[in-house]
Amino acid sequence: MATIQVEHLSFSYPSSFDPIFTDVSLRLDTGWKLGFVGRNGRGKTTFLKLLLGEYEYSGSIASPAPFVYFPCPAAEPGRPTAEVLRGIAPAAADWQLERELSLLGVRPDALERPFSTLSSGERTKALLACLFLQEGAFPLIDEPTNHLDARARALVSAYLQKKEGFILVSHDRRFLDGCVDHILAINRSDIELQSGNYSSWAANFEQRQAAEQAQDARLRRDIKRLEASARRTSVWSDRVEASKKGAADKGYVGHKAAKMMKRAKSIEARQHRAIEEKSALLKNAETAETLRIAPLLHYADVLADFREVTVAYDGRTVCGPLSFQVRRGERVALDGGNGSGKSSLLRLLCGGAAPHSGSVVTAPGLVVSYVPQEAGALAGSLADYARAEGVDESLLKAILRKMGFERVQFEKGMEGFSSGQKKKVLLARSLCQRAHLYVWDEPLNFIDLYTRLQIEQLIGAGSPAMLFVEHDAAFRDAVATGVVRVK
Numbered sequence: 001m002a003t004i005q006v007e008h009l010s011f012s013y014p015s016s017f018d019p020i021f022t023d024v025s026l027r028l029d030t031g032w033k034l035g036f037v038g039r040n041g042r043g044k045t046t047f048l049k050l051l052l053g054e055y056e057y058s059g060s061i062a063s064p065a066p067f068v069y070f071p072c073p074a075a076e077p078g079r080p081t082a083e084v085l086r087g088i089a090p091a092a093a094d095w096q097l098e099r100e101l102s103l104l105g106v107r108p109d110a111l112e113r114p115f116s117t118l119s120s121g122e123r124t125k126a127l128l129a130c131l132f133l134q135e136g137a138f139p140l141i142d143e144p145t146n147h148l149d150a151r152a153r154a155l156v157s158a159y160l161q162k163k164e165g166f167i168l169v170s171h172d173r174r175f176l177d178g179c180v181d182h183i184l185a186i187n188r189s190d191i192e193l194q195s196g197n198y199s200s201w202a203a204n205f206e207q208r209q210a211a212e213q214a215q216d217a218r219l220r221r222d223i224k225r226l227e228a229s230a231r232r233t234s235v236w237s238d239r240v241e242a243s244k245k246g247a248a249d250k251g252y253v254g255h256k257a258a259k260m261m262k263r264a265k266s267i268e269a270r271q272h273r274a275i276e277e278k279s280a281l282l283k284n285a286e287t288a289e290t291l292r293i294a295p296l297l298h299y300a301d302v303l304a305d306f307r308e309v310t311v312a313y314d315g316r317t318v319c320g321p322l323s324f325q326v327r328r329g330e331r332v333a334l335d336g337g338n339g340s341g342k343s344s345l346l347r348l349l350c351g352g353a354a355p356h357s358g359s360v361v362t363a364p365g366l367v368v369s370y371v372p373q374e375a376g377a378l379a380g381s382l383a384d385y386a387r388a389e390g391v392d393e394s395l396l397k398a399i400l401r402k403m404g405f406e407r408v409q410f411e412k413g414m415e416g417f418s419s420g421q422k423k424k425v426l427l428a429r430s431l432c433q434r435a436h437l438y439v440w441d442e443p444l445n446f447i448d449l450y451t452r453l454q455i456e457q458l459i460g461a462g463s464p465a466m467l468f469v470e471h472d473a474a475f476r477d478a479v480a481t482g483v484v485r486v487k
Helices: 044-051 081-088 094-103 120-131 150-161 173-177 198-243 250-279 342-349 382-389 393-402 407-411 419-432 449-462 473-479
Strands: 003-011 021-029 033-038 058-062 067-070 138-142 166-169 182-186 191-195 302-313 316-327 331-335 356-362 368-371 437-441 466-469 482-485
Touching: 003 044, 021 044, 021 191, 033 044, 033 198, 044 067, 044 138, 044 166, 067 120, 081 094, 081 120, 094 120, 120 138, 120 150, 150 173, 173 198, 173 473, 182 198, 191 198, 302 342, 316 342, 316 356, 331 342, 331 473, 342 356, 342 437, 342 466, 368 419, 382 393, 382 419, 393 407, 393 419, 419 437, 419 449, 449 473
Parallel strands: 033 166, 033 182, 067 138, 138 166, 331 466, 331 482, 368 437, 437 466
Antiparallel strands: 003 021, 003 058, 182 191, 302 316, 302 356
C-alpha cells in the first residue's frame, strides 16, 4: 500500500494567535479505514482541508493520490440526480451509479429525479457513492451521519466497511466500530494513531489515563513526603549551625553539617525528579465536568397531547395519523426514517407551521425550550447572542467552558466556530433556559463524544421532560423513557 506522509506540519488561522497544529508528523497507509476523532474545535475538519490544499501551512504533505472530500457541493441541484453525480464523477458509468446506490439502499429511480427533491439522507448516500467512483482518489469523509436515521447509519457503516482506504470524521461510537480499522485521535496535547476500532482505542485510552492517575497520586504522596523530609532536614541544619558556636570539636560539627547538606541536596534532587515525572502525566486527560439543568415543574401531568396528527406536503401524507402524549418526567424519542415528518411534529409543538390535520394540545402556560437541527446561521458575538435570546451571558459561557470551549473562543465571532461548536451554543442556550419541556431536534449533530456523554449524564440526573429526535442509538437507548415510531 502507498503512504500519505505529513512532515512537520504547523498551521494557525491568520485571525488567531493559537496554533491548530504544531510540528505534526504522520505516516498514513492509504489502505487503512481510518476513523478520525477528537473534541470539537481541535482541528479535524481543518486537517482535512489542509490535505486538500485549501490553506497555506508550513511543513509538507505528500500523497500518492489526489484527495476528494465529502460533503461536496452539488452543482445545479435542479437537474436529474444522474447528471449531478456524473458532474462529480465523470468517469462513472450508469450501472456503477446504480450499483453503489443499491448498496446504500437508494432506489434506482432516484437517479431520474431532480437532486434537489431527494431527502437529506438520499443526498448524503448519493454523494458518498460518488466519492468512491472517482478512480485513483483518496476519500476524506467529514461527518456523514448527520441527518441520517438509524437504519441509514447502519447501511452506510456496512458500505464503508467494504471499501478500502479513507479518512472518516465521526462522533457516532457504533458507526465507527462498524467500519474502521485504525483510529487517529487529536488529544489535548498530541495526535495519536492506533490500530483497531473506536471501542478498542477508547478502552486503551481509559486504561492509560487510569494508570497515569494512579501514578500521579503516588507521586503526589512522594512529593508531600519529600517536602516534609526537607523541612526536617532544614531544622536539623539550623541546629547544627547553632551548635558550631563555642563547640570544642569544630571538625566533627563541620562533618555533621556537610553530611546534612548532602542529605538535603539528595532530597531536593528526588523531589525535582518526582515533580518532572508528575508533570509528564495526564496531559491528555479529558475533563467532562458535570452539566446541570433546572427544569420548571408544571402542575399538569400531561404536557403535550398529539391527537390523530397527520402531516402532509403537497397532498402527500408524510406521517400519521399519530396519537401520543408527553408527560412530566418522560423523555420521549421520535424514531423514524429521514423525511418521515419528525421535525414537522416538533415544530408543531413549538407553535411553528406545518401542513397537518389533527391537533396538538399543550398544558396551560407551558414553557418550551427548542433546539433546532441547523446551527449554521449563527453569527456575531456570544454576548450579543445571549442578549438576543434573553439568557445570562456568564452562565452561557460557563456551560460552554464545561463543554470544552477555550476562553479564547469567546472573543471570536460565531461565524468562525466549527459546526460542533455552533451546535454546542444552541444546547448551552437551552440549558440556560428554565422550561417545562425541552424539545431537541437531532441535538448531537457534529457534537463530540465527551459532550454526548456529559449530556447523557445531565439528562439522567436532571430528569427533564423531553420530546426529541436523535439517531445516535447509544444516546437514545441511554436517555429515552419511551419511543414513538413515526411512519
